[in-house]
Amino acid sequence: MAQDTAQQASAAPATPARALLPLILPALVVGVGASLLLLGVSAAAEELQHVLWRDLPDALGVGRYSVLWMLVMLTATGVAVGLVVWKVPGHAGPDPATTGLDAPVLPVAVLPGLLLATALMLAGGPSLGPENPIIAVNVGLAFWLGRRLSPRLPRGLWPALAEAATIGALFGTPVAAALVISEALAGRQLRGALWDSVFGPLLAAATGALTTTVLAHPSFDLRLPAFGQPGWTDLLAVLVIAPAAALLGMAAVLAFPHVHGAFARLRHPMLMLPVGGLVLGLLAALGGRLTLFKGLDEIDELAADPTGWSAGQFAGMAVVKLAALLVAASCGFRGGRIFPAVFVGVAFGLCAHALVDAVHPALGVAAGVLGVLLAVTRQAWVSLFTAAVLVASPAILALLCIASLPAWLLVTGRPQMQLREDGTPVR
Structure with a gap:
């Protein structure tokens, strides 16, 4: 069976270079844009977090992380996000319980409310990260702009580029995006070589990761005591x-x-x-x-x-x-x-x-x-x-x-x- 799979893979026609070259510029643009949006939302949320959890309680003479302030702030965050979901056009997108990393293409009118709800959530203290909504916003923006600026490129290219770019930006490395892509492609009948299929998304992920690294210097290493030889x-x-x-x-x-x-x-x-x-x-x-x-x-x-x-x-x-x-x-x-x-x-x-x-x-x-x-x-x-x-x-x-x-x-x-x-x- 393994031999048959290998023969099928080797028999798959390789994509000519001239078909891959047009992906380079879109991948670079989407990679930089996805990273900048992530960094911008994160920076805005961090500034608001400092106001809500440092400046405001200090001005009121309340302990920054006292039980009272945590109850007030998290309930108030629920009210603020609830208002966005209720009143802002698009209602901040679909129910987040129904979404994952593979984001649907949302209408552009939904994206501002989703960004606002995400920033308020990040600043207010609920235990969620930015990944799902930021991917959704980047996918929606990339699809909307891409279809207008380069209508000849495949429709499915833009969501793939945006998702990979955002994952690369989130982790500061394209490796995570490459792993997600390879897992998504597992079991699919590929039209060409695997590397041809990931060429554009991987470039977008690398560009997003590099942009984040240059501007924000992220590090996931917890600097725990060094681990020696395993036993x-x-x-x-x-x-x-x-x-x-x-x-x-x-x-x-x-x-x-x-x-x-x-x-x-x-x-x-x-x-x-x-x-x-x-x-x-x-x-x-x-x-x-x-x-x-x-x-x-x-x-x-x-x-x-x-x-x-x-x-x-x-x-x-x-x-x-x-x-x-x-x-x-x-x-x-x-x-x-x-x-x-x-x-x-x-x-x-x-x-x-x-x-x-x-x-x-x-x-x-x-x-x-x-x-x-x-x-x-x-x-x-x-x-x-x-x-x-x-x-x-x-x-x-x-x-x-x-x-x-x-x-x-x-x-x-x-x-x-x-x-x-x-x-x-x-x-």
């Missing part, structure tokens, strides 16, 4: 931690349609989102300030002192953050699920290290992130890539590949953390 005990550790983390993530996945249904029964965004914000405020009061926001800055703080919290505290933050992700994704906040899931995995891995000192913190973090992301995203390559890049240790990669197998058996074929229009989970 048998390390293999045992990842074989326990990754499936356990996947089971934790699956608990939220299985609860997702039920929690979403409970909020849907409120029917109106000015009820769903403020109530969701209030619940998130209560969760933040329980888990502390580190369980707020998308989670990237917060995992840096956790990793800076892997022994600074007890196993119970790490476990509590992991559970609260996962619950906050579940609520935020269910009640209508516009955002993605990857970055808060990374926080859950980091906290889970550091909990394993705190429980068993022999578990290296980098190993625990990588295995925890791998398991949670496999459950929440069902993107195996991205899960492996993210887990490996956080600890910047090639020696861990082989262990993660082995640990991904039992974790994948636990999640494959089961409901995903994405719903159909009728509220049933995607499988």
Whole structure:
């Protein structure tokens, strides 16, 4: 069978260079544009976050992360986003519970409201990342502009370029986008060589990543203690931690349609989102300030002192953050699920290290992130890539590949953390 597949691949006609050359300029333009939009929204949200969580409470004489202020701010964020969803044309796009990284092409009139709702969410503290809505906005803009400026190019090219460019910009490397593309192409009958199919998207992803790197200097390396040569005990550790983390993530996945249904029964965004914000405020009061926001800055703080919290505290933050992700994704906040899931995995891995000192913190973090992301995203390559890049240790990669197998058996074929229009989970 493998020989037949190889013969079919070799028999596939290669795309002539003259057919690929016209993709270069669109890929470069989309790559730069997607990165600039991501950086602009992130910068605006960060400035607003400083006003809401630093300047305003200081001026009012209220503790920045006091229980009162967290309740007020998250509920107010629900009100603000609810107003956008209710009143702004396009209603900030479709129900975010029904969308994933593969974004639909939205009408241009929807995009401003979606951007505004995303920026308010990022600044206000709900546990979601920017990935899903930013991809959707970039896809919509690229398709709209591309069809007007270069109508002869295939319609499907623009969404592919925009999605790859945004993923490259989000992670600061085109590798993540290449992995997503290869996973999406798996099982499809390709018209030419694989590299021909990814030529344009990969260039867009590289351009988006390079633009982000030059302007923002992102780094996902948590600078945990260096991991040496792996041993048998390390293999045992990842074989326990990754499936356990996947089971934790699956608990939220299985609860997702039920929690979403409970909020849907409120029917109106000015009820769903403020109530969701209030619940998130209560969760933040329980888990502390580190369980707020998308989670990237917060995992840096956790990793800076892997022994600074007890196993119970790490476990509590992991559970609260996962619950906050579940609520935020269910009640209508516009955002993605990857970055808060990374926080859950980091906290889970550091909990394993705190429980068993022999578990290296980098190993625990990588295995925890791998398991949670496999459950929440069902993107195996991205899960492996993210887990490996956080600890910047090639020696861990082989262990993660082995640990991904039992974790994948636990999640494959089961409901995903994405719903159909009728509220049933995607499988």
